[in-house]
Amino acid sequence: MTIQQMPGTDRAETERLRGRIADTLERARRRTIGLTECVDEAELVAQHSRIMSPLVWDLAHIGNQEELWLVRDVGGREPVRQDIDHLYDAFKHARADRPALPLLDPAQARDYVGTVREKVWDVLERSPLRGGDLVEGGFAFGMIAQHEQQHDETMLATHQLRTGEAVLSAPPTPAATATVTGEVVVPAGEFSMGTDTDPWALDNERPAHPVHVDAFAIDAAPVTNEQFLAFLDDGGYERPELWSERGWAHRVEAGLTAPQFWEQDGGGRWWRRTFGAMQPLRTHQPVVHVCWFEAEAYANWAGKRLPTEAEWEKAARFDPATGRSRRYPWGDGDPTAALANLGQHHLEPADIGAYPAGASPLGVHQLIGDVWEWTASGFDPYPGFRAFPYREYSEVFYGGDYKVLRGGSFGADQVAARGTFRNWDHPIRRQIFSGFRLARSLTADDL
Known part of the structure; x- marks a missing residue:
C-alpha cells in the first residue's frame, strides 16, 4: 500500500x-551542534581522557x-563515505587509540554529518514508516535519534572531564517544592x-x-550529597569492611577518597x-559521579542494599490501583519540564523534591x-530476547563485567529515558552521571 493509497x-x-x-x-542535532561548536x-580533536x-x-x-x-539500509542509497566505516566502528578501535586514527578533521566531520542528514530527510519523506521491522513505527529513525542522544550525553561527560574555562551554560534547576x-514499601x-x-x-x-x-522497601529519593558526606565523614573510604574485596582493591588502586569532581x-x-x-556542594542534590563500588560501600554503611533491576522497575512503573505497568512513573505521557530533569536543560541534578x-x-x-x-543487577537478556537489529547493540555485552543503571540523568534526552530503558557500564566507571538510591528486604516484623 503506497502512502497515497492509505485511508485518510x-x-x-x-x-x-x-x-x-x-x-x-532535529532536537538531537541541535544538541550535537551545541556541544561541538x-x-x-x-x-575537538584533543583526547580529554583516555576513557x-x-x-x-x-x-x-x-x-x-x-x-x-x-x-543505506532504510533508504537503499549509495554510500556517502564507505571508506571511513572502519574508522568509526566502535568495536574496531578502543577509545584510547582513536586519536591516532586518520579521522575526519572538524570541518570534514561537519560537512559529512550535514550531507548525511540531507539524504536522511529525503529518506524520511519517502518512507511509508510501515512494513518491515526496521521501518515499522519509524523504529530505525527512533533508534538513530537515541544513538545520537546517547553520544551527546557521552560528549557532555567529556565536557565535564575537560580542563579550562566553562563553555556550557544552562538555567538553574527548579527549587524543591515538596x-x-x-522509604516506600512496594508490595509483593x-x-x-x-x-x-x-x-x-x-x-534489551x-x-x-x-x-x-x-x-x-525503597528510598523515596536518591542518596543526596549530604547523606553521602556523612558516609565520607564517618571514614567510609578508609573502612575496608564496608567494601567488597574487589571494590576495596579498586578504591586503593584508583585512590578514591570522595566522589569524582569533589574538592x-x-x-x-x-x-x-x-x-x-x-x-559549593549542594546538600540536597543527588550525589553524582560515583561508581558502583562506592554505591555498594555506602549501602553497606547504611545497613541497606542497592535495588535489583526488577525492584527498580516495579517501583518506577507499577500502578497498584490498576495492576498495570506504566511507561513512566507518572503515566504514559511524554516527559515535560515539570515532570523530570532531562535533556541537558540544566547542567546538574535538581534538589530532592523538585519534581x-x-x-x-x-x-x-x-x-x-x-x-x-x-x-545490584548485572546486564543479562530477558527471557525470549531476540537481537534486533544487530547483535552489537546488546547481545555482545550480556554476561560481561557490567552493572545496570536505570532512570536517565539530567544529560539524557527523553527519547533515551523511559521506565524500561536499560543502561549498563563497568562498576568502576564514574565519569558518567551516576548516582543511586537504596532498598532493603522486609523482615517478618515489617510485613
Whole structure:
C-alpha cells in the first residue's frame, strides 16, 4: 500500500509520526551542534581522557551510524563515505587509540554529518514508516535519534572531564517544592517488566514478561550529597569492611577518597566542579559521579542494599490501583519540564523534591532524570530476547563485567529515558552521571 493509497486516518497518523521523527532528529542535532561548536578545533580533536573519544570522533561516528542505517539500509542509497566505516566502528578501535586514527578533521566531520542528514530527510519523506521491522513505527529513525542522544550525553561527560574555562551554560534547576524523605514499601507480587508495545524500545528492553518481586522497601529519593558526606565523614573510604574485596582493591588502586569532581578547600568546605565552574556542594542534590563500588560501600554503611533491576522497575512503573505497568512513573505521557530533569536543560541534578508531579503511584520521586541509578543487577537478556537489529547493540555485552543503571540523568534526552530503558557500564566507571538510591528486604516484623 503506497502512502497515497492509505485511508485518510492512516495517512494522517503516518504524517504525525513523520513529524515526530523529524522533530526528534532535529532536537538531537541541535544538541550535537551545541556541544561541538562551543569549543575550538584543538579541543575537538584533543583526547580529554583516555576513557573517552575525542569530540570530533563522536561527531563523525554519529553521522556514520546515521548513514549506515538510514541512508543505506532504510533508504537503499549509495554510500556517502564507505571508506571511513572502519574508522568509526566502535568495536574496531578502543577509545584510547582513536586519536591516532586518520579521522575526519572538524570541518570534514561537519560537512559529512550535514550531507548525511540531507539524504536522511529525503529518506524520511519517502518512507511509508510501515512494513518491515526496521521501518515499522519509524523504529530505525527512533533508534538513530537515541544513538545520537546517547553520544551527546557521552560528549557532555567529556565536557565535564575537560580542563579550562566553562563553555556550557544552562538555567538553574527548579527549587524543591515538596519534602521527600524515608522509604516506600512496594508490595509483593507479579508485574510486567519490559515492553512489547513501545515502538522505539530497544532489543534489551524486550519482551515484556511477568516477574514476581517480594515485598521490599525503597528510598523515596536518591542518596543526596549530604547523606553521602556523612558516609565520607564517618571514614567510609578508609573502612575496608564496608567494601567488597574487589571494590576495596579498586578504591586503593584508583585512590578514591570522595566522589569524582569533589574538592575540599583549606577550611574543610566541600566544592564540586561542574563543567569548569566550582560550586559549593549542594546538600540536597543527588550525589553524582560515583561508581558502583562506592554505591555498594555506602549501602553497606547504611545497613541497606542497592535495588535489583526488577525492584527498580516495579517501583518506577507499577500502578497498584490498576495492576498495570506504566511507561513512566507518572503515566504514559511524554516527559515535560515539570515532570523530570532531562535533556541537558540544566547542567546538574535538581534538589530532592523538585519534581513532585513526576513521582510514581507509590510515591517514589525522581526516578527519571537527574542521575542514572546503579542497581545490584548485572546486564543479562530477558527471557525470549531476540537481537534486533544487530547483535552489537546488546547481545555482545550480556554476561560481561557490567552493572545496570536505570532512570536517565539530567544529560539524557527523553527519547533515551523511559521506565524500561536499560543502561549498563563497568562498576568502576564514574565519569558518567551516576548516582543511586537504596532498598532493603522486609523482615517478618515489617510485613
